[in-house]
Amino acid sequence: MTGKIYVIHENEEWTVHLFKRLEELGLPYEDWFVNESLVDLTEAPPEGVFYSRMSASSHTRGHRYAPEMTEALLAWLENHGRPVFNGSRALRLEVSKVNQYMALNAAGIRTPKTVAASGKEQVVEAAKRLGAPSFITKHNRAGKGLGVQLFHSIEALEEFVDSPAFGDSVDGITLIQEYIQAPEPYITRCEFIGGKFVYAVRVDTSEGFELCPADACRIEDLFCPAGEQPEEKPKFQVVEGFDDPIIEKYEEFLRQNDIQVAGIEFIRNAAGKIYTYDVNTNTNYNAEAEAKAGKYGMLELATLLGEQLKKAAVPA
Structure with a gap:
């Protein structure tokens, strides 16, 4: 077996269970913590299999630019033809619910009616345009339910956006979405x-x-x-x-x-x-x-990564 399984992430609490399963299966791996990082674009990446667990909520843990750094890392890996699981396309959808909904719709999957807005006045205007009796707000780049609030009137939303409780999404885009009861x-x-x-x-x-x-x-x-x-x-x-x-x-x-x-x-x-x-x-x-x-998701995932590492080691 050549190379390792590289796990790209920014939250150690979410990788401990995967690492435990990789160890149980005797698979070589490396913890690739991405926050302040360096990628030498003139060098070739190491051999192995790469799995990205980058999160849209990284900024809540003090890792504001981890997704952007991961995007650079994934571009480097993909350019060199390395096997990447949840690569740059997955990351794009992870950090933008707008991109998620557009991709879901393109695949014929129904999503709630949604309007994207930037700025407090436009958030209120978005709710008026949506025209739903009840609606929720959420952050476009979110995770952990960030920015999710339920409203039953425009007046309640106006009061909220003018209060200290209102906070922008890290990318400045707030979504107004019909509430599905x-x-x-x-x-x-x-x-x-x-x-x-x-x-x-x-x-x-x-x-x-x-x-x-x-x-x-x-x-x-x-x-x-x-x-x-x-x-x-x-x-x-x-x-x-x-x-x-x-x-x-x-x-x-x-x-x-x-x-x-x-x-x-x-x-x-x-x-x-x-x-x-x-x-x-x-x-x-x-x-x-x-x-x-x-049923154990991390065991299934570790097994998959191990199988792919073996395939990557076989000469073409």
Whole structure:
């Protein structure tokens, strides 16, 4: 076996479980932490397989320019023909919900009606243009549910944007989106590895919109209300035997956009229509839900990376 598995990221709390699985499988890997970095464009990259876990919420951890540095790194790797999982196209969708929605729509996948705006006055104008009785705001470059607020009137939005509570997205773009009312307070998150469906998770939304499944979020991330739940009602629950035509559309969407690893979230309205509203290309998994179901995303991912490393070592 030649080379290593290089994991590109900016949050050590989200890579510990993957590294554990790589070690269990005896696979060589290198932790490529990207914040303040150097890429010598005159040199060739190392041999191996590269997997990017760059996050849209990196700026909340003091890593404001990590996505931009990762974009430079991925351009370098791809130019030299290195095998890259979740490369530059995946990163583009990770850091922009506008790009996500346009790509989803191009693949024939329904998304909520959305208007993008820059500036407080335009945020209010966007809500007027949307014309929905209830709507939510969210950051274009987000993660961790950043900027997500529910409103039932233009007046409430105007009061909010003029208050200290309002904060711009790091890229200056706020989205105003129709609120999809589900008959029950839950959404569904579908996990994909190698571009193929692995399992679906039912996520209880009765406590709010921030739905990060990572174990680290449950303990330390105040943006993510995934704390202890009553035994009879876990926040995250793997759905046994989930089968819906949306899966085929999601897999085609991932193929079209060269995304190998993702968690895609959708909600059903009262009529049963599916609205897809988020694509997470640095997806995490909930340990308790996986243990109960006997399915392990990071093990599947580590196995995939190991197989690809072997293929990369075989002479063409």
